[in-house]
Amino acid sequence: MLELKNISKHYNVAGTDFTALDNISLKFRKNEFVSILGQSGSGKTTMLNIIGGLDRYSSGDLIINNTSTSTYSDRDWDRYRNHSVGFVFQSYNLISHQSILSNVELALTLSGVNKKERRQRAKEMLEKVGLGEHINKKPTQLSGGQMQRVAIARALINDPDILLADEPTGALDSETSEVIMELLKEIANEKLVIMVTHNPELAERYSTRIINLKDGHIIDDTMPYEDSTKNEVELTSNNKTSMSFFTALALSFNNLLTKKARTILTAFAGSIGIIGISLILSLSTGAQDYIDRIQADTLTMYPITIEDNAIDLSSLLELQENNNDDKEDKDKKDDKLVTTKNVTTQMLTGMQAFTGTTENNLNNFKKHIENNKDQLKDLTNAIDYGYNINLNLYNKIDDKITKLNPFEYIDNPAEDSGFATSSSNQPLNAWEELLGNKNLLESQYDLVEGKWPEKKEELVLFVDKDNQLSDLSLYQLGILNPNDLKEKQEKIAKGEEVNEIDKDISYDEILKLTFKYIPSVSFYENKDGSWISKEDDQELLEKLYDDALELKIVGIVKASEDSSVESESGKVGYTKELTDYIIENVNNTEIAKEQLDNQEIDVFTKKPFLKAGEEIQPAKLEELPENIRTYVSTLPEKEQKEALINFAEASKNTLEDNLKTLGIVDKASPNFINLYPKDFESKEKIDDFIKDYNSNIDDENNQIKYTDFVGLIMSSVSSIINVISYLLIGFVSISLIVSSIMIGIITYVSVLERTKEIGILKSIGASKKDISRVFNAETIIIGLLSGSLGILITGLLILPANRIIKSLTGVNNFAVLPIKASLLLILLSVTLTLIAGIIPSRIAAKKDAVEALRTE
Structure with missing residues (x-):
């Protein structure tokens, strides 16, 4: 069953060779109680460790069931120790942070036995050694004899063929020692028990065989064993040993x-x-x-805006930077000289470029955007198309129908000073379409009262962070009578004192505000084939007002505390649905259809529009209004001819003028496109998107041009x-x-x-x-x-x-x-x-x- 064949074991201690075992040969029966005696240093424990697979022999061979262990791998030795050998140590060697039940279970865990079975077997084994009532105690709560019985239970739990005991009674009193020896003797009836001891009396009383060692040699064997292979049992198991991760966790957790x-x-x-x-x-x-x-808010306030008529200021803004770079590559001949830097040519060139206005073909660019929506989806928060719609809004103030938008109640002094510009002549406009991305709007603005608009008839009012509206906004909303502004402006012009507005408006009052939308085309009547404006007809205005679409403010919002956007106080936002409704409603009117179907004839005069390069013909005197006709007739002939030409030129409409007057819009050709990048990195990619578009357009006149103010200012943020x-x-x-x-x-x-x-x-x-x-x-x-x-x-x-x-x-x-x-x-x-x-x-x-x- 077990044979030590010419086993030697050598150690190197501090550079000196030491022989613990010298050419030992022994054979063991499958069940006997063998005691190994000898003085300290005789090689007893070394032999026990070699038999148990804890130590390796230097030479010779350990034969198990006629099988040499010289070719054993680490895994083979692990299986051997787990399934075939059980150890009982003098100092018990229990894991102190585990219960005695867990200590006994541990060997079964390595054998892969499931939790229920190993717990049952461990309990039964502890009951056999008389510790059934102590299974949940820690080793430190037991006596020495009890701890040794736990060690024996652990050694026997896997039903090994060999039990190895190293001084099992060395730390016990005589009475407890006898109990342990009786237990080992009983075990030896079925298994091979090999015990190392210094006590010859206990060996004589309980052992069936005593082997004496001295200086690594066997000097006596009371019952040598001769070869006999009959009825030998398989000593080793093919089962693998492996500790589950949860067992490892439990061991470490209990230790901690x-x-x-x-x-x-x-x-x-x-x-x-x-x-x-x-x-x-x-x-x-x-x-x-x-x-x-900040990026989203900034880019919401300053989107990439591409207008149908654009001025590219980039070259002018970059001019100074380019000028600063010109001198860097030049060598200074003398530090004490003041050199000349030429900038006038570049400046004049830049100003020349600045004065030019470029027309962008937004029709084609919109198609390009729609065809590449997937590419822009991840780069933008919203893409909005803007149209110059005529949002004519009216309300009854002091029982009189008053036009609130376009707001034309303030005279522009610049007109009289000679400094008027196209923008300064524009009426004030407090109305604008809401950003298409509702989630972005809700992240930047807090709803103060009411709700966000969902239908075309619904509006939202913006107030500032202090819940304030300017007095101008009160006039624009019709809360104050805008006609009073004329009188106020006249007083200011005369240097007279005016009263400041101090008025509080409740949320309920604001949410009751309504407006009537009347399209410009509604005021035109076909008379004898020509369309005549009847905007001054009060009776028509009353009828149109009663039948008009009613718009209502349903919510009040302001910039959220965490947002960096500034609320455009007094602005009124409307939905894209209203824009679409206005465009469709106007384009389907009779006058709009007539003008769109025949774009060469002026629907107002029934005369052809002036073609490019065509000379303007003087107006006829009888065509002039009576007061002007009387004045012109008094002029000399030469001046009279010039006046008639000037009148013809001033009254000559173009197709674009008529479309703007009537509010006719082609949805395929927006007046501007706003691209709202998600961040600056996305903005750069959108810039590249526009550059790629331009690279595929051969005609420079059809390429998209715009001024990227945010890009020029914020290029270093990333x-x-x-x-x-x-x-x-x-x-x-x-x-x-x-x-x-x-x-x-x-x-x-x-x-x-x-x-x-x-x-x-x-x-x-x-x-x-x-x-x-x-x-x-x-x-x-x-x-x-x-x-x-x-x-x-x-x-x-x-x-x-x-x-x-x-x-x-x-x-x-x-x-x-x-x-x-x-x-x-x-x-x-x-x-x-x-x-x-x-x-x-x-x-x-x-x-x-x-x-x-x-x-x-």
Whole structure:
């Protein structure tokens, strides 16, 4: 069954060779009680360790069932120790942080026995050794004899063929020793029991065979065994030994519980890196979110706007920068000389370019956008097409129908001063279509009262952050009578004192405001084939007002506290549905259809429009209004002819003039396109999108031209953000390295502390992989605890941090740690501790079992 054949074992101690066993040959029966006696250093324990597979022989062979072990792999020895051999040690070698039930179960766990079965078998084994009532106690709660019986129960739990006992009574009193010896004697009736002892009396009383060793040699054997292979049993098992990960977790968790204070301090120390990282991440996330909001808000206020008639100011704005770069490559001949820098040519060239107006073909560009919507979807918050619609709005003020939009109640002094411009002549307009992205609007503005518009009849009023409206807005909304402005302007012009407006308006009053939309085309009547304006007809106006579409303010909004947009106080927003309704309604009228069907004839005069290059013919005197006709007739003939030409030129309409007057809009040709980028990076990609479009247009006149003001001003923002991000990443990397080194050191300390446990695990068949798994489990627990503690502490620190930031910047909830980031940081903590523990766990796995068991 078991044979030692010419076994020798040599050690090198401090450079000196030492022989523990010298050419030992022994054979054992399958069931007998063998006691090995000898003085200290005779080789008794070495022989026992070699038989148990804890130590390796230097030469010779260990024969098991006529099979040499010289070719055994580590896995073979692990199986042998787990299934065929049971160890009982003088110092018991129980794992103190496990219950005695768990200690006994451990060998079954390595054998792959399921939890229910191994618990049942462990209980039965403890009952056999008389400890059925103590299964939940820890080893430190038992007497020496009880602990030794636990060790015997653990040794027998896998029903091994060999029981090896190393001084099993050495630490016990005589009475307890006899109890243990009786138990071993009973076991020897069925198994091979080999016991090392210094007590010859106990050996004589209980052993069936005594072997004496001296200086590594056998000097006496009371019952040598001759060869006999009959009825031999299979000593080894083919079952693999493997410790489950959950068992490794339980071992490590219970070990950590025995050192609660140190475990908590270790976890806290490990969490410092995670706290640093998570705080940085919280701040950087908050900063990035804030920057994103600023970008979105900025780009909402300053979208990429492409107009049908555009002036490209880019060359003029970049002129100074180019001029500054010109001199950099020139060598200075003398530092004391003042040199000349030529800028006039470039400046005049730039001004020449500035004075030119470019027409953009937005019809083709809109088609290009619609065909590439998927490409722009991820780059933009919204794409809005703008049209010059005539939003004629009326309301009854003091029982009189009053036109509120276009607002034409303020005279422009610039007209009389000679400084009037096309923009200064435009009437004030408080009405605009809402941004197409409702989610973006709701993120930037808070609903003060009511709701956001959902239908074409619904409007929303914008107030400033202090819930204020300007007095001008009150006039534009009809809350104050706009006719009073004429009188007020006259008083100011005369230097007279005027009363300031001090009026509070309730939300209910605002939400009751309604307006009537009357299209311009409704005022034209076909008379004898010509269309005549009847805008001054009060009776017609009353009828149109009664039948007009009613618009109602349904909500009041203002810029949210966290938003950087400024509420355009007094602005009234309407939906795209209203725009579409107005365009469709106007385009389907009779006068609009007539003008669109015959675009060469003026529907008002029934005369052809003036063609390009065609000379303007003087007007006929009888065609002039009576007062003008009387004045012109008094002029000399030459001046009279010039006056008639001037009148003809002033009264000559173009197709574009008529379409604008009537409010006719071609949806395929917007007047402007607003592209709202999500951020500056997206804006750059949209710029590239437009450049790609232009690159495919051969005719420069059809290429898109616009001025990118935001791009020119904010081009460095992305670079700044990237630099800050790189600095944060560098700081985080240092924290991670420090944390990893610290966890590695702590794990190594744990390896040193649990060295004896390593030996115990190996003695019951744990493999190197199992030992590594135990310490990997410990690092995972530490990592999980450190990460969770780090996130918890970060959450607590964020609260005062946000208060401080709020007091300094006015920004609410700046620092935010997303849940997903928290989970990733905990996972990162576990991963880093696991990596940090690789070297210590390998050191643990490579520890010599015999040396480990000797550790106290």
